[in-house]
Amino acid sequence: xxxxxxxxxxxxxxxxxxxxxxxxxxxxxxxxxxxxxxxxxxxxxxxxxxxxxxxxxxxxxxxxxxxxxxxxxxxxxxxxxxxxxxxxxxxxxxxxxxxxxxxxxxxxxxxxxxxxxxxxxxxxxxxxxxxxxxxxxxxxxxxxxxxxxxxxxxxxxxxxxxxxxxxxxxxxxxxxxxxxxxxxxxxxxxxxxxxxxxxxxxxxxxxxxxxxxxxxxxxxxxxxxxxxxxxxxxxxxxxxxxxxxxxxxxxxxxxxxxxxxxxxxxxxxxxxxxxxxxxxxxxxxxxxxxxxxxxxxxxxxxxxxxxxxxxxxxxxxxxxxxxxxxxxxxxxxxxxxxxxxxxxxxxxxxxxxxxxxxxxxxxxxxxxxxxxxxxxxxxxxxxxxxxxxxxxxxxxxxxxxxxxxxxxxxxxxxxxxxxxxxxxxxxxxxxxxxxxxxxxxxxxxxxxxxxxxxxxxxxxxxxxxxxxxxxxxxxxxxxxxxxxxxxxxxxxxxxxxxx
Amino acid sequence: xxxxxxxxxxxxxxxxxxxxxxxxxxxxxxxxxxxxxxxxxxxxxxxxxxxxxxxxxxxxxxxxxxxxxxxxxxxxxxxxxxxxxxxxxxxxxxxxxxxxxxxxxxxxxxxxxxxxxxxxx
Numbered sequence: 001x002x003x004x005x006x007x008x009x010x011x012x013x014x015x016x017x018x019x020x021x022x023x024x025x026x027x028x029x030x031x032x033x034x035x036x037x038x039x040x041x042x043x044x045x046x047x048x049x050x051x052x053x054x055x056x057x058x059x060x061x062x063x064x065x066x067x068x069x070x071x072x073x074x075x076x077x078x079x080x081x082x083x084x085x086x087x088x089x090x091x092x093x094x095x096x097x098x099x100x101x102x103x104x105x106x107x108x109x110x111x112x113x114x115x116x117x118x119x120x121x122x123x124x125x126x127x128x129x130x131x132x133x134x135x136x137x138x139x140x141x142x143x144x145x146x147x148x149x150x151x152x153x154x155x156x157x158x159x160x161x162x163x164x165x166x167x168x169x170x171x172x173x174x175x176x177x178x179x180x181x182x183x184x185x186x187x188x189x190x191x192x193x194x195x196x197x198x199x200x201x202x203x204x205x206x207x208x209x210x211x212x213x214x215x216x217x218x219x220x221x222x223x224x225x226x227x228x229x230x231x232x233x234x235x236x237x238x239x240x241x242x243x244x245x246x247x248x249x250x251x252x253x254x255x256x257x258x259x260x261x262x263x264x265x266x267x268x269x270x271x272x273x274x275x276x277x278x279x280x281x282x283x284x285x286x287x288x289x290x291x292x293x294x295x296x297x298x299x300x301x302x303x304x305x306x307x308x309x310x311x312x313x314x315x316x317x318x319x320x321x322x323x324x325x326x327x328x329x330x331x332x333x334x335x336x337x338x339x340x341x342x343x344x345x346x347x348x349x350x351x352x353x354x355x356x357x358x359x360x361x362x363x364x365x366x367x368x369x370x371x372x373x374x375x376x377x378x379x380x381x382x383x384x385x386x387x388x389x390x391x392x393x394x395x396x397x398x399x400x401x402x403x404x405x406x407x408x409x410x411x412x413x414x415x416x417x418x419x420x421x422x423x424x425x426x427x428x429x430x431x432x433x434x435x436x437x438x439x440x441x442x443x444x445x446x447x448x449x450x451x452x453x454x455x456x457x458x459x460x461x462x463x464x465x466x467x468x469x470x471x472x473x474x475x476x477x478x479x480x481x482x483x484x485x486x487x488x489x490x491x492x493x494x495x496x497x498x499x
Numbered sequence: 500x501x502x503x504x505x506x507x508x509x510x511x512x513x514x515x516x517x518x519x520x521x522x523x524x525x526x527x528x529x530x531x532x533x534x535x536x537x538x539x540x541x542x543x544x545x546x547x548x549x550x551x552x553x554x555x556x557x558x559x560x561x562x563x564x565x566x567x568x569x570x571x572x573x574x575x576x577x578x579x580x581x582x583x584x585x586x587x588x589x590x591x592x593x594x595x596x597x598x599x600x601x602x603x604x605x606x607x608x609x610x611x612x613x614x615x616x617x618x619x620x
Contacts, residue, residue, distance in 0.1 A: 233533055240547060243548055395537055
């Protein structure tokens with residue numbers, strides 16, 4: 001199949017109460033593609049009044065939706081999955097046009113994972129049970145889960161449809177109504193989804209509003225009429241959202257990124273086999289999604305006795321990364337999501353050089369030809385240095401790998417944990433003891449062992465330390481979107497005897 | 500000779516001045532983490548809770564610039580300049596509706612700068 005930029009309408013509305021609506025003040029913002037900086041479409045620049053309307057619609061829908069049977073909700077989520085699957089190529093093209101990532105990733109990862117995610121939550125809710133405990137012969141404690149009501153969700157631009165699925169599927173499955181604000185860089189797939197699934201859900205259950213953080217995100221996150229806020233993004237906005245939630249005594253879940261270590265022990269080089277080949281790819285996965293992944297393995301730690309031999313292979317594989325038209329199935333790495341990200345990444349490469357990091361490959365912007373010359377491309381870059389450098393400590397969110405060596409297990413663990421964050425990590429070894437002990441010693445919510453960047457449903461995902469809290473991608477997320485109702489029932493006819 | 504840890508470009512200062520007119524007292528807080536992180540956020544002063552966990556790095560465009568203490572431990576050897584670029588961030592920073600984004604340009608602090616700043620602290 002040949003992929004290309006899909007056709008967009010001139011402008012889109014917010015999806016509120018089951019209908020698309022133009023913004024009430026008529027203001028829109030332009031959404032450009034990072035591939036060539038060309039206009040894709042206009043989306044509403046919503047303000048507080050629109051946000052309130054969406055929250056009201058969700059509140060009006062929550063009682064009836066919260067009472068639907070799990071069978072009914074499951075069937076609807078299954079249908080949503082079917083619709084996304086039936087439109088897989090359209091979603092993939094839209095995602096590539098909007099975010100800039102390579103079509104090979106949207107076709108094979110973003111969209112199929114989103115489909116599976118809806119199916120997973122449709123399935124697990126059918127098999128759930130509450131509990132009944134006989135506390136003594138006359139007293140029974142029943143635990144029943146109830147939806148929170150209305151959930152505000154603010155999602156990022158790096159996997160627009162997949163992050164939507166991670167947040168929306170468990171929230172709907174557990175019986176909540178949702179007001180979703182997609183990132184303003186990537187409003188396309190959420191809108192396309194609302195167009196396709198709008199009639200599957202009762203009006204008000206799923207609402208999508210577009211706009212800027214300070215104008216639309218803030219009134220959504222600070223509203224006293226929402227019951228929970230879920231956010232993926234950076235730490236300052238994370239703190240702000242928690243402050244707003246604290247005023248309403250609302251629960252929050254936060255996913256705030258990381259600076260994930262990817263640790264390679266000597267034994268990987270014991271044989272020249274398929275596993276070594278997998279290890280090389282595992283190190284080069286820093287370039288997956290142009291490095292715009294919260295768990296990007298952006299710190300490469302190599303045991304010193306194999307450093308020269310292994311890094312040579314990693315550099316060769318990195319230099320074989322094919323850049324070009326993101327709609328070409330052979331293109332491995334596409335455009336960064338926006339000009340400001342592009343600038344930020346370049347500024348980090350500069351401070352890395354100034355701090356004395358050695359550029360092993362890459363080290364600057366990538367110029368492509370034709371229309372693509374206006375897009376935002378960066379060469380996959382490897383910088384050698386030490387863990388105290390800023391390029392080892394800050395999330396660059398680009399295809400920039402910082403590499404250092406370690407002597408032994410103790411030093412590997414020390415470097416791996418010398419970071420403010422704790423979202424992901426990778427451990428690669430043929431040693432059976434290291435396979436268990438090193439992952440246990442790394443303070444991160446997800447440690448990939450002899451693999452990386454795998455995100456199957458039913459493997460919980462979330463952070464330690466400043467990477468946030470909450471565990472998405474797993475049925476335990478359902479309880480982050482629910483209350484616990486305890487019915488404590490007495491079958492004793494006798495009074496207590498106090499009065 | 501006096502030195503500082505943080506400065507601002509003229510272009511960025513103009514936008515701060517413009518937003519002061521609109522929003523009143525403002526602060527910068529340096530963000531970390533995912534997506535739009537690792538960039539400075541311009542916020543209404545009363546919105547963002549600052550305490551001993553934050554370090555005051557200096558004033559730019561007449562407003563304070565803060566960073567969390569633990570983040571500063573990894574940044575303290577570098578000098579920062581708040582600059583401006585075209586683009587669209589997805590945070591709550593106030594310049595975003597203008598199609599502009601503040602970014603940080605960094606350089607290493609020189610020995611005499613470090614000596615001065617450490618003595619002052």
